[in-house]
Amino acid sequence: MDNITKLNLLFDYYGDFLTKKQKNIFEQYYLNDLSLGEIAENAGITRQGVHDVLRRSQETLVNFEEKLGMVKKHIQQRKEIEEILTLLKEIEPGLELSYKEKYRDVYNRVSSLLKEGGV
Missing domain, CATH: 4.10.860 (DNA Excision Repair, Uvrb; Chain A)
Structure with missing residues (x-):
């Protein structure tokens, strides 16, 4: 399973545990296929800010999977x-x-x- 598919599956199970901002940015990037620049412009933050939110979101999703194992x-x-x-x-x-x-x-x-x- 490729990384994007795995992240989307993790999001399906644990996405509600993300903050509203994390969830919104994750959806824009992985589900709507927007670029970091497009998301940054929409959210009024820097590209680096978007990247940081995505990284933290991924870490949160992976941590929930490690603890709960629902996707596995x-x-x-x-x-x-x-x-x-x-x-x-x-x-x-x-x-x-x-x-x-x-x-x-x-x-x-x-x-x-x-x-x-x-x-």
Whole structure:
């Protein structure tokens, strides 16, 4: 997982723990793809000020992850569900016709966990 994707995931989980200013600048930079200069102009601070806010925001997000580990757990659960779906696909051809409907129900329920973003 690249650094920006990881930061966005950390932000999804822990972004509410940032100050309003940190959250706003983080969103402008990582979600809206504004440059440091554009953000500095919008916020009325220097580019260095924007850089410092982003650095502190990243540190805060990483610290929460180190303490709580919610993103790590999310990634592990997602991987486990993907492996379960793979196993289900492998056993499908050998199922008796009487089990096909139950199989599809189980497969769809597990698959929906990934689609809903619950895991």
